[in-house]
Amino acid sequence: MADSFAHDLLLNTTRFLLARQEPDSLCREGLAFLAEQLGATLSMLHLRESQVTYRLHSHVGTHPLLHVHDLQIMEPGWEALLQAGAWISTPVPAPHWSGPEERNYARLGARHLVNFGLYSGPQLIGTVNLLFAEARPDLSDLEVLGTVGALWGTLLARLQSQRDLSAREAMLRTITDQGGDLLSIVDASGVITYQSAASDELIGYPPDMLVGRTYDGAVYRADVPRVTAALQQLRGVPGGAVNLTFRIRHANGQLVWLEANARNLLHEEHVRGMVIHMRDVTASIATQRHLERRVQDLTLMHDTVRQLQLGRTSDGVAERLVDLIQGRLGYPHVQVGRVLADGSVEAVAREGDVRAAPLTRLPPGAGLIGACVQARQTLYVPDVLTDPRYVARHAEVRSEVIVPVWVSGQLWGVLNVESPRPDAFDRGDIQALETVAAQAGSVLANVSLLDDLRASRDELQAAYDETLAGWARALDLRDRETEGHCQRVTDLTVALARRLGVPEEDLVHIWRGALLHDIGKVGIPDAILHKPGALTEDEWRVMQLHPQMAFDVLRPVAFLHAALDIPYAHHEHWNGGGYPRGLRGEQIPLAARIFSVVDVWDALRSDRPYRRAWTAERALAHLQEQAGRQFDPVVVRAFTALLGEQGVQESA
Structure with a gap:
């Protein structure tokens, strides 16, 4: 199957799953989406209920014998096959099927099976089985399904935890008639007429300090236009409601993310305002961003191997590495350097805007790159202007990461990434670059091996041809x-x-x-x-x-x-x-x-x-x-x- 289809499948499925807000929807709608994308005839999603049993949670399509698969018993060695990131694509009936005949998917009319696990960390929490009514040899290279399974399982576990937590919080509020949510009432002119007691704890301002002021004074300035537009639209719909998420600057200077449900009760005689119920979702937003970052990293890792393997030479691999980091991570300044025998470093690939310029070569130990080569480990400088070792390549650079590239246990070169912002790289950025550099090293090792094989082949072919020429000369002499x-x-x-x-x-x-x-x-x-x-x-x-x-x-x-x-x-x-x-x-x-x-x-x-x-x-x-x-x-x-x-x- 084409690389572009696998790439689009990963991105589209990821976006779809991230948009689900509760566990059942994530399972049911996610299964339907993936079945439609791949054209499955019958699909099943089972969730783990014990150490050896999995219960059918969702299915797409039907069959008179589907009930046989309501409870799925883990066969010996089955979980070992579905390690995190793995997947299975096989004809049905499987050549080595040894399970009970009544559970053979051939009885459901299937001719092909795609199966992968849903993982939360190392824990297998569910499985997805996609059945096809005809042979599908084109589904033999969908490695992205392993990535989908890891993301799906992580999201499902988190949403289940959030649902359980919300249920407990609702029960506590019912019992105690109090909670940490914030309630505000805003009149038609945008002035706060009521602020609940949670204001002090949630945003650091006591209620009496905010009552009588306009709501937009507390909203983070970048979010004010969006919040204002939503409330203005709501004002024209009596009884209407709107949901929105925005930031408020806490009294201590930190930004707090609030999820708000606003209802227009301006027409109610005893309210005369828009009632806004808000809760702190800062932690949830951070988690969501972490997941999005994780998806970005997983997608990058998947694309890295695919793209770098297209390089047929060391320089070709290096140029693809530069293009990949620029295009996928958005860093403006990227360079790959080769460590020479004397310890100097020669640039072999760099970003497009300077690619045509003459190649540069740093003497042994020079600059931050030389320091990385000598230390033989990743070097990160949050502000290059404070480091006297820095050798400028671009005037606007403020922070820099240099990552060693190892090939077959030997230091082959370095990956150098620069940003115009100080302290632009966090630990996640550096880990992603280290992973990409390691993958590049593996591909370069293969390229080096192929070069050696080509050289050996050429030498052998030259020997063959010289032997033939010798035979020809001998024939001339005899004849x-x-x-x-x-x-x-x-x-x-x-x-x-x-x-x-x-x-x-x-x-x-x-x-x-x-x-x-x-x-x-x-x-x-x-x-x-x-x-x-x-x-x-x-x-x-x-x-x-x-x-x-x-x-x-x-x-x-x-x-x-x-x-x-x-x-x-x-x-x-x-x-x-x-x-x-x-x-x-x-x-x-x-x-x-x-x-x-x-x-x-x-x-x-x-x-x-x-x-x-x-x-x-x-x-x-x-x-x-x-x-x-x-x-x-x-x-x-x-x-x-x-x-x-x-x-x-x-x-x-």
Whole structure:
């Protein structure tokens, strides 16, 4: 499944879950939302009720046998499979299903199952099962469901705790007829006419100090326009109500978040005001922001591995790391530096606005970066203007974090993040950057391993090709060919193949096939191979065996399978009169058709014991005469054009 779909699923599901305000809604509506997103036919959410049992809380879709799954018994080893952050995607029936047959999801018409756990910390508190009526191999890479399960479980546990706490508080207020909530009455002009006793404790001001003043004097100035607009709208709706959340500056200077329910009772004779019931939700807002921050961090961690793995080189990984931190965390100044052998640090990637500038290099131990390298641990400076070690990269920088990047246990480099605000990084920010740097280190380790493997592969391939070239030289010597024959026909064959549009990745196989075109002659007796006169009919039949011998020699070598066309088929003729298989026209592989023209050209242009070399004009005329008989006419025309570009046909 595409990365973009998984990313959108994580963000959309997260936003949806965070908007639920009570546990049952979180379970019921969250399950419906996720089932719709993935197209599940039947979905179930079970909550833990004992150490081994889970009770069905919510379901989407129905089935006559659904009641069988009201109570879910934990099978041995099942909880171990659903570790926090893990998930399961499997066909139904599962290949290794060992549970009771009546609980097999195949009986519910399912053909595919996606399952993940709801976790609150390390505790498994519930499970989600999504069933599909058809095979869904596209659901094999939804790692984000592990993240969704961890967030969902955390939210559910917190909302359950808040519900229990609210119930206890309601009971206490009923019993004692008092509580910590604040009640205010505001008249039509916005003046406070009543303030309950909780005012002193909640916002630090006694009731008599606020009565007779306008309500907006206590509201935090940034929230005044929003609160004023809400109350003005409410004033026009007798009996109407509105809910809003805003901040008030406590007498001690701290900001207090209040959740308010305001009702318009201006028309009531004994009230003549808007009654505003408020409670302190500062802790809840802080928790909500913590959860949002956690979601941001989880999303960043998920994206980091995905994005960095797209980098094919160390510099590419570093540039993606810079872009990721800038784009997802919003820090304006980001740089990745590589620690060199002498301890100096060279910038290899940095933010886009200075990316084109010349790379910088800090001497060993210089600046805050050098201090981080020497200490080999994260360094945070809340205000760089107070630290004499700071070396300015941007004039407006005030705070800086430098995080080491480790690759396979070795200090590879540093991640340097700067902000124009003093003390801009909290512990959560630093931990997020350390996690990202650790993930980058893992990816860089893989890139380094791949580089080593590529180098080893290239060295091995070079050794193979040098061996082939040695075989070709040995063949020339045994066959008493003119010096350099094999290399000449190889180079010219590759040039002609390129002119005919053969893909570059296939040219290496043509090169190897041309080098080994006469490898089969190792099986021809010297008496026949070096006979000065004409061959007898029997001797000629033996000579014609060498293409098949080449095939038999080379076929066991998997490395040379793609190069077999030339050694096996370069004596086939366009009109079907060649050997060993009598192939005709385009039955003959293109590589062999190309090589046969070049091979005859080089043979005619070389001295032989029984004749002198032909002139270029005469040899070319022979090729053109044999076009459509021995040779492919298209190849002959392309070869003629190639020789024309090289000026060969004019030479005598």
